[in-house]
Amino acid sequence: MNKETKNNSNSVGLVERQYFSFAESPNEMVLENGERLGPITIAYETYGKLNTNADNAILITHALSGDAHVAGYHSENDDKPGWWDFMVGSGKPFDTDKYFIICSNVLGGCMGTTGPGSINPKSGEPYNLNFPVVTIGDMVKAQKQLIDHLGVKRLMSAIGGSMGGMQALEWAIEYPEMVASVIPIATTSRLGAQGIAFNEVGRQAIFADANWKKGNYLNHDCNPAHGLVVARMLAHITYLSEESMHKKFGRRLRDRERYGYDFSSDFEVESYLRYQGESFIQRFDANTYLYITKAIDYFDLNRDYGSLENAFKNVNCKFLVISFTSDWLFTTAQSKEIVKALKINRKHVSFCEIPSKYGHDSFLLRNEDMEQMLESFLSHVYDKPKKL
Amino acid sequence: MNKETKNNSNSVGLVERQYFSFAESPNEMVLENGERLGPITIAYETYGKLNTNADNAILITHALSGDAHVAGYHSENDDKPGWWDFMVGSGKPFDTDKYFIICSNVLGGCMGTTGPGSINPKSGEPYNLNFPVVTIGDMVKAQKQLIDHLGVKRLMSAIGGSMGGMQALEWAIEYPEMVASVIPIATTSRLGAQGIAFNEVGRQAIFADANWKKGNYLNHDCNPAHGLVVARMLAHITYLSEESMHKKFGRRLRDRERYGYDFSSDFEVESYLRYQGESFIQRFDANTYLYITKAIDYFDLNRDYGSLENAFKNVNCKFLVISFTSDWLFTTAQSKEIVKALKINRKHVSFCEIPSKYGHDSFLLRNEDMEQMLESFLSHVYDKPKKL
Numbered sequence: 049m050n051k052e053t054k055n056n057s058n059s060v061g062l063v064e065r066q067y068f069s070f071a072e073s074p075n076e077m078v079l080e081n082g083e084r085l086g087p088i089t090i091a092y093e094t095y096g097k098l099n100t101n102a103d104n105a106i107l108i109t110h111a112l113s114g115d116a117h118v119a120g121y122h123s124e125n126d127d128k129p130g131w132w133d134f135m136v137g138s139g140k141p142f143d144t145d146k147y148f149i150i151c152s153n154v155l156g157g158c159m160g161t162t163g164p165g166s167i168n169p170k171s172g173e174p175y176n177l178n179f180p181v182v183t184i185g186d187m188v189k190a191q192k193q194l195i196d197h198l199g200v201k202r203l204m205s206a207i208g209g210s211m212g213g214m215q216a217l218e219w220a221i222e223y224p225e226m227v228a229s230v231i232p233i234a235t236t237s238r239l240g241a242q243g244i245a246f247n248e249v250g251r252q253a254i255f256a257d258a259n260w261k262k263g264n265y266l267n268h269d270c271n272p273a274h275g276l277v278v279a280r281m282l283a284h285i286t287y288l289s290e291e292s293m294h295k296k297f298g299r300r301l302r303d304r305e306r307y308g309y310d311f312s313s314d315f316e317v318e319s320y321l322r323y324q325g326e327s328f329i330q331r332f333d334a335n336t337y338l339y340i341t342k343a344i345d346y347f348d349l350n351r352d353y354g355s356l357e358n359a360f361k362n363v364n365c366k367f368l369v370i371s372f373t374s375d376w377l378f379t380t381a382q383s384k385e386i387v388k389a390l391k392i393n394r395k396h397v398s399f400c401e402i403p404s405k406y407g408h409d410s411f412l413l414r415n416e417d418m419e420q421m422l423e424s425f426l427s428h429v430y431d432k433p434k435k436l
Numbered sequence: 437m438n439k440e441t442k443n444n445s446n447s448v449g450l451v452e453r454q455y456f457s458f459a460e461s462p463n464e465m466v467l468e469n470g471e472r473l474g475p476i477t478i479a480y481e482t483y484g485k486l487n488t489n490a491d492n493a494i495l496i497t498h499a500l501s502g503d504a505h506v507a508g509y510h511s512e513n514d515d516k517p518g519w520w521d522f523m524v525g526s527g528k529p530f531d532t533d534k535y536f537i538i539c540s541n542v543l544g545g546c547m548g549t550t551g552p553g554s555i556n557p558k559s560g561e562p563y564n565l566n567f568p569v570v571t572i573g574d575m576v577k578a579q580k581q582l583i584d585h586l587g588v589k590r591l592m593s594a595i596g597g598s599m600g601g602m603q604a605l606e607w608a609i610e611y612p613e614m615v616a617s618v619i620p621i622a623t624t625s626r627l628g629a630q631g632i633a634f635n636e637v638g639r640q641a642i643f644a645d646a647n648w649k650k651g652n653y654l655n656h657d658c659n660p661a662h663g664l665v666v667a668r669m670l671a672h673i674t675y676l677s678e679e680s681m682h683k684k685f686g687r688r689l690r691d692r693e694r695y696g697y698d699f700s701s702d703f704e705v706e707s708y709l710r711y712q713g714e715s716f717i718q719r720f721d722a723n724t725y726l727y728i729t730k731a732i733d734y735f736d737l738n739r740d741y742g743s744l745e746n747a748f749k750n751v752n753c754k755f756l757v758i759s760f761t762s763d764w765l766f767t768t769a770q771s772k773e774i775v776k777a778l779k780i781n782r783k784h785v786s787f788c789e790i791p792s793k794y795g796h797d798s799f800l801l802r803n804e805d806m807e808q809m810l811e812s813f814l815s816h817v818y819d820k821p822k823k824l
Contacts, residue, residue, distance in 0.1 A: 081695075081697040177699070180697070181695075181697040181698060181699075238687060239687075240678065240682050240686075240687070241678075241681035241682050241684070241686055241687065241703070241705040242673060242676075242678045242681045242682070244687070244703050245669075245673045245681065245706070245709055246673060248701075248703075248705070248706045248709060248710075249666060249669045249670045249673065249709070251699065252662075252665065252669060252713075253641055253644070253666045256641070256644065256645060256662030256663055256665070258645075258646035258647075259646075274640075274644030275644055277640065277644070278637060278641045278666065281633075281636070281637045281640060285630060285633045285634060285637065288630075290628065290629075290630045290764075293628070293629035293630045293633065294629050296629070297629040298628075298629055299626060299629065299632070299736060299739070307469075307569075307734055309469040309569040310569060311565070311639065311643075311726060311730065314733070314734075315629070315632050315636075315733070317632050317633050317636070321633055321637070322636075322640070325640075338699060342699065346695055351687070376678075
């Protein structure tokens, strides 16, 4: 797949999005809410090669606004590599010389996997809000089909940050024989009231956009872009720490010496957020935003399994749980709840709170501690797969 | 003014909103941005009586969504008293047997004081976005006209929480001979990047509403209610602490046993926020929301006076600075910056961080520590006005 490398050291080079379809009628996938969904197409990318034992595969699970494009470039003219490019490649923590890396766009997504913007085969029109409300469990159930399709016998690791961490946890619980290790980063076993509240405000911002058209904007050839911008701006604040915002922007003015006394962007932080919002709507779909935030809100291992201790009773893998000091959205305390419940079950768990100023987004940024820890943990799992 | 008391112990009873107008042409008020504004009407309420020395007056300055109606009821059928009712009345911290209490709606407001929804005498139509961008300093400058009009020689105290605290600080600095004491509560000398960012998202939510009509919604007989709801829901999250949201709502579902798998309110925290948003738009104006958040963003004593130390060089009153442990919007650290700058100037300042779980909103809620502290501080100022 890697046809050429760009001038990025150890880049996986040019990569292609691939597709896998399943759940054709009458074998639709049964969702947690009881509905049936099919056919389902999953968009994914892979880097490296599956070994003959089919046990060197690592599944990377992406966060709310992520997609399957983890590393490399889609074309020679591509300015930006995948979202975790610094982690994937020869000699990098996800070493493509040793491992077979997989990442798929989540169910309900808008980056190639079946979601609310896909055509409903029954109507010949986009699903829109007729798309079923899917859960993190449903996302993982669909990923399992892809993993089987790729011939992977047992995942060496399932790893992800934020909503990706929720999927990794779900893998450990639902498919205990299918994962040798799980690395939940900056995540939680259930979102708290404040997290649900922020997600709900984002959804309300989309609902409030006159172009949302009760979810049917695709049929009206319009786009609730304003609402999605507002949702993204808000979410972006929660991904940063107060300290990092202070250091990065403070009260610096944007292209002016004094206040404008108007409602344009006076401050750099305003124009930065507006820019982030505007960029986001170029690549993301408003209905998918609704569905994915809802899946995050619904994720609750305590509720689903009676208790968190109970959720982990049958897990059969090694855990590395990682949090970041300045993450106020998915806090260290939330990671520690996971660690505690695993320890009560006498499972093999390592935990590290990594010092970082960058808030929840820390896992997306280069961090020597994180990179070394992942490299060493994965090497260990790779070298001793049978001893786990 | 107090015609009757409701069955609220020591209520100030029925109260009336009053009005004061000034700055008639050609004596318009000159604003910080250099524009002239007039005539200006200020809506205000008073409780208690001004003494013959005219030195027992306390000015309460309200926060973003507050108004002049601090205490008592507007009618027999009024369900709710003013926003700080538990503080104002006979025997309460703002003791109406001793003090003359004043509160006025801020310039740019929508509760009776001249603001963007007022009629522009030049056009005969609402100002809308032709209303000048006013500052905290402009609000205080207008209040000063009211205080003079009421015959107050020197305010015994200027006190307010949040944006009210900014106004109180401005009083101390701009009118040092006019205030015997100042009590800034849960406030800051300048908003940080995160605070500006939250305000900007609120404004963008209003801009995004198709009914905003570039600010001219009054002329189109419509209302950007959706946008204002979103802005308020977001702001409301920042007024609460994560802990208080967790305790109050957790992940409890609303009127259902299991998830709805739809986009109605599953969780109590969602329906609470929606309710708060819907209530807010019954009483608040979207353009005022834009103007007042902008005034808050612009407030920066460091910038206006070169440094915070310099800002306080000529203040001539006693300070009581109060913060709350769980307030993550206007933190204790921000209050301490004020205290430090006052101490460097050898000013008389007391500081207290009050333990509270309720976040920024703590100052609006009953709190024995806060009430006792205010009562004792005010009594002291009242008894020894000359010794300050």
